Amino acid sequence: MSKKITNFDLCIIGGSIAGNYLCNLLSKTNLKIVIIEEHKDVGLPLQCAxxxxxxxxxxxDLPNNLILNRVKFAKIIGPSGSFIKLSGNEYPYIIDRIGLDRLFYSRVIQDDKITYFFGEKFKSFKYILHNHQKIVLVETSNRKLKTHLLIGCDGPLSLVAKTLGIKNKNLPAIQIRVKEQFDENEAVMYFDQRWKELFGWIVPEGNNIFRIGIASSENTAKNFRLFLKRIKVNQEHKINQQGGLIPYGLMNKLAFDNILLLGDSAGQVKATTGGGIIMLLTAAKYAANCIKNCFKNNKFSRKQIKKYYEKPCKSLIGKELKIHYIIRSFLEKFTNKDFEKIFQIIRTSEIENLISIYGDMDFPKTLIFKILKNPRFFLFLFKFLLKNPTVFIKALHII
Ligand SMILES: Cc1cc2nc3c(=O)[nH]c(=O)nc-3n(C[C@H](O)[C@H](O)[C@H](O)COP(=O)(O)OP(=O)(O)OC[C@H]3O[C@@H](n4cnc5c(N)ncnc54)[C@H](O)[C@@H]3O)c2cc1C
Incomplete structure (x- = not known):
């Protein structure tokens, strides 16, 4: 039996944080929006620290009940066990991620212009002509629909992006929640050559519950066991376990005719920490503005989307994501000695102070330029690049 075709102004694939927040931003526009989500519940499965x-x-507008804890220190531990403890004005939040996804959903669900189809999988799209205008015909597991704009918020394995010829490199991640006796004021990062693309983390959720995880391109399960052994955590005491993928690299192309990508599907993730939420919330504001503009001018071309979405995203987020990726490329090559040396420089120079003043988990550009002016750091970097010319070439290529 052929599927009935329904018309929508906008079709969002993925009802997680990117899809729900974008929908939230567009909820007063009177646009007819559909969200296709393959899972049956918002926010599940949890894949976040x-x-x-x-x-x-x-x-x-963040409700207090979604803030579970705040951390005062970031402890960075090198492969040999030496560490630095950094603090600043940042005091990051530890949030209830499921609650955050549900918050955005609860704000739009009463809107009769917005339709959610849960438990339904996006399968494909193709361009068609409708009244002499290019639009998109979307096929899901349950239906076909026509839309002026298709938004890929479908995460690291985005089928929308893949159909457009884009493939993310993803790092598998494992995390458990466990009752433990660590310090609730600090988030800890463990570096090791075996999981060099990211780190092992301990994030204090509050009430003596800790989110402990790791991401690495190879042997993730084995590395996770090694990591738990190193920090003396018994996996048997876990409350529950999560897994997921973290895009690794630079931001993708975001604009296509009648289509745009947002969130993990677009690679809007920091290569230093694997964090994507601040980046995607920032990008979603540009996306919403661009979408309003497209409908106002009845123009949905790549050129239009590039001008109002991709360009502003590139100039704010894209540049910072490049810096994150360059830092990561350096860290991947760090030896035990390099960690020792850099910790020593940070501890005994004014850098620790610079970090506490200019430290920014998301937008590190300002801090990096300040640190580069430090002669001891500069000399360390110079020697490091002499030893690792490929990293230098990679950095030049990224810039
Ligand atoms: C272990 C782990 C820890 C993390 N910790 C942090 C952290 O501490 N801080 C931080 O900022 N970020 C963190 N991140 C990253 C953060 O979780 C992501 O950046 C964020 O979830 C991306 O949101 P998104 O909506 O773009 O994609 P996702 O959250 O991946 O959502 C994609 C949605 O699309 C749906 N979907 C996919 N394909 C289809 C299809 N074909 N049809 C229909 N629906 C589909 C999926 O079911 C899903 O609901 C972490 C990630 C992991 C894996």
Whole structure:
């Protein structure tokens, strides 16, 4: 039996944080919006450590009950066990991620112009002509629909992006929630060559519950066991376990005819920490503005989307994501000695002070330029690049 075709102004694939927040931003526009989500519930399965900078409360109206804890220190531990403890004005939030996704959903669900189809999978799209205008015909597991704009908010394995020829490199991640006796004031990052693309983390959720995880391109399960052994955590005491993928690299192309990508599907993720939420919430504001503009001018071309979405995103987020990726490329090559040396420089120079003043988990550009002016740091970097010319070439390529 052929599927009935319904018309929508906008079709969002993925009802997680990017899709729900964008829908939230567009909820007063009178646009007819459909969200296709393959899972049956909003916010599940949980795939997040939920650590976010204070920018969250500047970007959204954040209810207090979603803040589970705040951390005062970031402890960075090198492969040999030596560490530095950094603090600043940041005091990042540890949030209830499921609650955050549900908050955006609850704000739009009463709107009769907005339709959610849960338990339904996006399968494909193709361009068609409708009244001499290019639009998109979308096919899901349950229906076909026509739309002026298709938004790929479908995460790291985005089928929308893949159909457009874009493939994310993703790091598998594992996390458990466990009752433990660590310090509730600090988030800890463990570096090791075996999980060099990211780190092992301990994030204090509050009430003596800790989110402990790791992401690495290879042997993630084995590395996770090694990590738990190193920090003396017994997996048997876990409350529950999560898994997921973290896009790794630079931001993708965002604009296509009648289509735009947002969130993990667009690679809007920091390569230093794997955090994507602040970036995608920032990008969603540009996306919403662009979408309003497209409908106002009845123009849905790549050129239009590029001008109002991709360009502003590139100039704010894209540049910062490049810096995150360059830092990550350096860290991947760090030896034990490099960690020792850099910790020593940070501890004994004014850098620790610079970090506490200019430290920014999301937008590190200002801090990096300040640190580069430090002669000891500069000399360390110079020697490091002499030893690792490929990293230098990679950095030049990224810029
Ligand atoms: C273990 C882990 C820890 C993390 N910790 C942090 C952190 O502490 N701080 C931070 O900022 N970020 C963190 N992140 C990253 C953050 O979770 C992501 O950046 C964020 O969830 C991306 O949101 P999104 O909506 O773009 O994609 P996702 O949350 O991946 O959502 C994509 C949605 O699309 C749906 N979907 C996919 N394909 C289809 C299809 N074909 N049809 C229909 N629906 C589909 C999925 O079901 C899903 O609901 C972490 C990630 C992981 C894996």
């Amino acid at each position: 939920g650590i976010l900078s204070q920018k969250l409360s500047k970007l959204i």
